[in-house]
Amino acid sequence: MRFMKSPAPDRVKGVCSPPAMPMALAKVDQSVEVLKALADPTRLQMIGILKRSVEPVCICDFTAAFDLSQPTISHHMARLREAGLVDVSKSGIWAYYRLASRLEAKTRALLDVLV
Amino acid sequence: MRFMKSPAPDRVKGVCSPPAMPMALAKVDQSVEVLKALADPTRLQMIGILKRSVEPVCICDFTAAFDLSQPTISHHMARLREAGLVDVSKSGIWAYYRLASRLEAKTRALLDVLV
DNA sequence: TGGAGAGATCGACGATTATCGATGGGATGT
DNA sequence: ACATCCCATCGATAATCGTCGATCTCTCCA
Numbered sequence: 001m002r003f004m005k006s007p008a009p010d011r012v013k014g015v016c017s018p019p020a021m022p023m024a025l026a027k028v029d030q031s032v033e034v035l036k037a038l039a040d041p042t043r044l045q046m047i048g049i050l051k052r053s054v055e056p057v058c059i060c061d062f063t064a065a066f067d068l069s070q071p072t073i074s075h076h077m078a079r080l081r082e083a084g085l086v087d088v089s090k091s092g093i094w095a096y097y098r099l100a101s102r103l104e105a106k107t108r109a110l111l112d113v114l115v
Numbered sequence: 116m117r118f119m120k121s122p123a124p125d126r127v128k129g130v131c132s133p134p135a136m137p138m139a140l141a142k143v144d145q146s147v148e149v150l151k152a153l154a155d156p157t158r159l160q161m162i163g164i165l166k167r168s169v170e171p172v173c174i175c176d177f178t179a180a181f182d183l184s185q186p187t188i189s190h191h192m193a194r195l196r197e198a199g200l201v202d203v204s205k206s207g208i209w210a211y212y213r214l215a216s217r218l219e220a221k222t223r224a225l226l227d228v229l230v
Numbered sequence: 231t232g233g234a235g236a237g238a239t240c241g242a243c244g245a246t247t248a249t250c251g252a253t254g255g256g257a258t259g260t
Numbered sequence: 261a262c263a264t265c266c267c268a269t270c271g272a273t274a275a276t277c278g279t280c281g282a283t284c285t286c287t288c289c290a
Contacts, residue, residue, distance in 0.1 A: 011173065011209060013208070013258080013259090013264085013265060013266085014264095014265075016173065016175040016176050016178065016179040017176060017179065018176055018177075018179040018180030019164045019168065019172060019176050019177075019180055020164075021160060021163075021164070021180070022160075022163045022164060022167050022230070023159075023160060023163045023230060025156075028156050028159055028160055028163075029156060031159060031229055032153075032154055032155060032156050032159055035150055035153050035154035035159070035229075036154040038150050038154075039147055039150035039151040039153075039154045040147065040277090040278085041140075041143050041144060041147050042278095044138075044143055044146060044147055044150070045136060045137075045138060045143055048136075048137045048138045048143075049134045049135075049136070049137060052137050053134065057134060058126065058131065058236095059236085059237070060131040060236065060237080061131050061132060061133055061134050062133075062134075063131065063236095063237090064131040064132065064133040065133030065134055065136070068278095068279075068280090069279070069280055069281080070236085070237070070238095071237090071238080071239080071240095071279080071280065071281080071282095072278070072279055072280070073237095074237060074238055074239085075238090075239095075278080075279080076278090078238080078239095090237090090286095090287095092236090092287060092288070093128075093235065093236045093237080093286075093287050093288065094126060094236065094237085094287095095236075095237060095238090106228060106229075109228045110225070110228050110229070113221060113224045113225050113228060114146055114150075114221075114225070115137070115138060128234090128235060128236085128288085128289095129235070131236095155247095155248085157248095173266095174266090174267075175266065175267085178266095178267095183248095183249075183250095184249070184250055184251080185266085185267075185268095186249080186250065186251080186252095186267090186268080186269080186270095187248070187249055187250070188267095189267060189268055189269085190248080190249080190268090190269095191248090193268080193269095205256095205257095205267090207257060207258075207266090208256085208257055208258070208265060208266045208267080209266070209267085210266080210267060210268090231290100232289100232290090233288105233289090233290085234287100234288085234289090234290105235286105235287085235288085235289105236285100236286085236287085236288105237284100237285090237286085237287105238283105238284080238285080238286100239282105239283080239284075239285095240281105240282085240283075240284090241280105241281095241282085241283100242279100242280090242281090242282105243278105243279085243280090244277100244278090244279085245276100245277080245278080245279100246275105246276080246277070246278090247274100247275080247276070247277085248273100248274090248275080248276090249272100249273085249274085249275100250271105250272085250273085250274105251270105251271095251272090252269105252270085252271085252272105253268105253269080253270075253271100254267100254268085254269075254270090255266105255267090255268085255269095256265105256266090256267090256268105257264100257265085257266085258263105258264080258265080258266105259262100259263090259264085259265100260261100260262090260263085260264100
């Protein structure tokens with residue numbers, strides 16, 4: 001009669017069996033791409049601002065908001081754009097960014113949890 | 116009568132106003148910490164395996180599952196541990212990992228979306 | 231037509247990261 | 261006691277990343 005359920009009762013030295021991979025590799029890479037884009041304080045705050053703004057936001061306002069140089073702000077926004085998280089529209093000399101309209105349901109759910 | 120709603124009709128050259136920061140800085144850093152821990156294919160798959168496993172998983176099984184060296188697997192698991200995402204329990208020679216039992220609601224929701 | 235402002239890109243530099251081989255430390259069994 | 265196995269840590273190396281100054285393109289307006 002077994003009272004204690006040991007974590008791994010039948011483990012044997014020298015025998016290691018790989019667990020099944022539950023996620024498709026393509027899905028993993030895709031999720032990692034989005035996660036890396038969000039794993040930065042500046043970019044995460046950018047996404048938070050865009051998610052709460054009904055109007056598109058001029059990138060010059062981000063340059064005014066963060067204590068970073070203009071190239072750095074542009075670089076961070078480019079990373080969000082390459083990850084497919086934001087859309088850009090230019091009007092005159094200004095560039096306006098907004099949350100991407102065609103976000104995957106999973107990505108949108110991710111942003112709903114995060115920001 | 117305005118038919119077209121322009122993105123920013125009243126913008127003036129040289130005038131940029133920083134948007135309000137919607138998230139507390141501490142929350143941002145905390146989220147970034149978790150995101151950086153998950154923003155790696157190996158670690159994201161590790162979390163996926165642990166989330167689907169009712170039993171704790173011996174780390175030697177991860178070493179067998181991934182095409183990476185034993186120190187690298189140990190390093191990745193340590194990063195998950197430092198981020199508070201997994202708990203470890205040692206039994207004899209073996210180290211068993213499982214998803215952290217005391218996860219923040221936000222973090223758990225994040226994992227539910229991701230894996 | 232020419233100057234000025236906005237924003238993207240380039241090149242460089244320091245910091246962080248992913249990876250490995252080598253080593254150390256604890257538990258097991260002979 | 262000693263060899264063996266598992267796992268963590270250390271040290272090194274190559275790659276990626278964040279940041280900035282300099283520069284380029286484009287648009288607008290005088």
